[in-house]
Amino acid sequence: MSHACGHDHDHVHTLDSGRIDARLSEARRLCEAQGERMTAPRLRTLELILSENAPVKAYDVIDRFHPDGAAKPPTVYRALAFLEQMGLIHRIESLNAFVACQGHADGKAVQPHAAAFLLCDCCGSSEEVAVSLPEIDQQASASGFETRRVTLEARGLCKACR
Amino acid sequence: MSHACGHDHDHVHTLDSGRIDARLSEARRLCEAQGERMTAPRLRTLELILSENAPVKAYDVIDRFHPDGAAKPPTVYRALAFLEQMGLIHRIESLNAFVACQGHADGKAVQPHAAAFLLCDCCGSSEEVAVSLPEIDQQASASGFETRRVTLEARGLCKACR
């Protein structure tokens, strides 16, 4: 984690392993409840993303996948696609990275959903926030546009890094 | 332009060359007014993006840059960065592509600005819409987050492709 901003990034806290295990179990339940399989590579990919608790690059997952040596890219990209479909992770377009969905943090199952993100350019932290988008919905309606997915990402500085 | 959607994409209209020339002249004026140079590679890059009138991949610009043979990537990526800074084009994160700013279409000079986009997954068309984002601004404030740039992209089907 390189930075030249004159302050530390201790405020980017990680999840303890108990909390991660809980999230993984819950993810397995959620998949099985929908007739989907939570396989080893999917679980491992989710584990690595949860461990970071911030947006992670696909190739970071690839590099850390095995204790010794990297995974093959398709293994991880397929797992990422699956986890995203299940609503367990989100892709951050402006970072080419993936982050665990915060909608599950409190133990509730959450269907795949659009989310907005506050992304710190200094410490790399991410906060998922729920927003409605009346204006763009209205603009879309006015244009006869049928919206399927919305990407909303705010880049800037978090409270601790300002 | 490949598609298997059962309808044509004639509704994706291009700009005629007179209109493109006008936009290029205006871009030059806008740069010079700010003490920036509108050089040949920058102008050529903008021309290619205006010609498409829809989001264009960087490597499409690279391939078409010279009548015979491609440009080198840094040439085009540097031009793209410049044009984006000048507010003449926007980067579409979810497509890894660039589109001309529509704020200049009516002859007005427009400062660099955030914009939202309606992006058709079928015909590839793009519509730039102006929106304010009270909810995310509010969420950011509540979190002590200082927003610098916002990406807002709606993917779906345009009126003609629904």
Place this chain on the structure above:
DNA sequence: ACTGTTTATGTTATTACATAACAGATACCG
């Protein structure tokens, strides 16, 4: 015009990100 300084471009090479294609294994269902 001369000269130092800044800004932009040319060029080579490399790094980062993502998917196609197909073979093999595993789960699931009747």
Place this chain on the structure above:
DNA sequence: CGGTATCTGTTATGTAATAACATAAACAGT
């Protein structure tokens, strides 16, 4: 158990973006 669908392993390739350094053009002051 056999057939089918789903998932994984593997190789190779395709696509997107930048690092690093050399060259050239513009600019400002003399």
